Amino acid sequence: MTNMRKKDKLPKLQTAEEALRRAEAALQDRPLEFRMWGGSKGQDQRVWNHLIYYLNADLPADTAAYLRLLQILNELTCMDPTLVFMLKECGRGDDDGIRLWELSEHQASNFVSLAGRYQPDLKNLILWLCKPKSHPELRERGLRFLDKGAHGESWKVDYDVDPITDDESPFDEDKEPPEVYFVKQTKYASIVVPICKFIFGYVDGLAKGLPIRVCKRLGCGKFFMPQRTGRKIYCSDDCRVLDHQNDKSKDEKADDAYVRRLKQLTAGRLRRKLNLPKVENRLKEIESRRPQMKETIGDLRAS
Numbered sequence: 001m002t003n004m005r006k007k008d009k010l011p012k013l014q015t016a017e018e019a020l021r022r023a024e025a026a027l028q029d030r031p032l033e034f035r036m037w038g039g040s041k042g043q044d045q046r047v048w049n050h051l052i053y054y055l056n057a058d059l060p061a062d063t064a065a066y067l068r069l070l071q072i073l074n075e076l077t078c079m080d081p082t083l084v085f086m087l088k089e090c091g092r093g094d095d096d097g098i099r100l101w102e103l104s105e106h107q108a109s110n111f112v113s114l115a116g117r118y119q120p121d122l123k124n125l126i127l128w129l130c131k132p133k134s135h136p137e138l139r140e141r142g143l144r145f146l147d148k149g150a151h152g153e154s155w156k157v158d159y160d161v162d163p164i165t166d167d168e169s170p171f172d173e174d175k176e177p178p179e180v181y182f183v184k185q186t187k188y189a190s191i192v193v194p195i196c197k198f199i200f201g202y203v204d205g206l207a208k209g210l211p212i213r214v215c216k217r218l219g220c221g222k223f224f225m226p227q228r229t230g231r232k233i234y235c236s237d238d239c240r241v242l243d244h245q246n247d248k249s250k251d252e253k254a255d256d257a258y259v260r261r262l263k264q265l266t267a268g269r270l271r272r273k274l275n276l277p278k279v280e281n282r283l284k285e286i287e288s289r290r291p292q293m294k295e296t297i298g299d300l301r302a303s
């Protein structure tokens with residue numbers, strides 16, 4: 001398949017450093033529309049779409065993935081101005097929180113390295129959640145990551161700020177509630193906290209399960225979101241075609257083995273076998289599928 005990688009339009013990168021520089025530049029430009037103010041409608045779908053892109057991405061070469069991750073965090077934190085990330089992984093102290101926009105604009109290299117660092121853990125977690133029976137080996141590691149991440153939030157009410165008396169957002173208490181009752185200050189231990197909390201919402205208790213799947217083709221392993229129409233099991237048409245070719249070659253190997261086993265039999269046993277209708281049917285099937293086997297099978301019949 002020469003056109004396997006249609007999406008790989010990025011020119012080849014010389015070094016990982018070049019990729020990092022490009023990611024940093026992209027983050028600082030941030031040519032993104034932040035649409036979370038359109039309400040929560042469609043938000044989950046957008047987050048899953050970005051998450052799938054980030055998880056499937058070849059980092060650090062695919063710099064769009066960093067922007068997708070940033071978009072996820074913006075969506076999930078609603079750009080809360082009081083929210084800070086503590087980022088102990090980057091050597092920050094207890095009171096040394098950083099806001100998301102500061103992280104992406106002034107500390108993009110940290111953001112880039114965190115994105116690379118958490119991608120494998122998130123991939124393992126999601127793979128286990130999609131296929132827990134096939135991957136029992138990922139269970140404990142995945143659950144620990146989810147547990148730690150979902151617990152990585154702490155917040156406290158800010159008593160000094162009283163939005164009820166704020167003249168800028170007046171409200172009539174006989175008709176409506178205030179926009180907010182109080183202000184709280186939130187700290188996230190790492191950038192994966194909002195993502196773990198988001199995933200947790202899908203799998204806690206009576207789970208609704210994740211709306212994404214893993215491509216059926218062995219060796220692909222990409223995540224994708226099935227469309228509403230049709231039950232897709234492959235991430236792309238390319239994978240579907242390749243997998244069917246694999247199935248075909250599996251059939252061919254089985255045919256070869258079948259004929260080989262017959263050839264190894266003694267003349268008497270071979271004769272008895274060839275008289276069985278199911279053996280004859282199988283040989284006819286092989287001949288019609290692979291005309292080049294006709295001669296070998298003819299020899300078997302003649303022996």
Ligand SMILES: [Zn+2]
Pocket residue numbers: 215216217220221222234235236239
């Ligand atoms: Zn695939």
